Amino acid sequence: MKRLLASCLLLLPLAQPATAQEGRIQRGQVFVQTNCALCHAIGRYGDSPLKEAPPFRTLHTRYPIDNLAEALAEGIVTGHPSMPEFQLDPAQINDVIAYLKSIQE
Template sequence: MQRGFTFAQTDCAKCHVIGRYGARPVPEAALFRTLHTLFPVEDLEAFAEGITTGHPSTPQFQLDPAQIKDLLTYLQSIQG
């Protein structure tokens, strides 16, 4: 779980709230703690295929299977 948190903190926290509390740095960015209201967190296949978005400021990510597991474990731990 710590490695998933570290990835989120390093690569996602500039825009997203990655913890259980806090305000969004970027208002339209999803709150990690409420992702489960949008889709089942365990089914985030975008992480397996690489994250791409239509937002130019969002970097692309390609995670290996261990990183995906770590990040999903972290995300599941903070769902409200």
């Protein structure tokens, strides 16, 4: 029993980063669902409701995903013509970037 407990305690730190990443992905998904899904396809499949709004799963073909962090921090002012301006805080940026990475084709 002590060996089992010791083994579990040794594995616990390994499980935490995955759980933290899963939390970021979930929060990022909620953000994009709330703020972006009216125009963009935000999942791994489907077309964007607004034709000129690129599906999020293809963004990596236009921009390195990590490079979007700066644009999200400063406020995205480019994009499709009807895109509202967003400025995210650092935690939201990490969440959205984690989500975008999770859905790339």
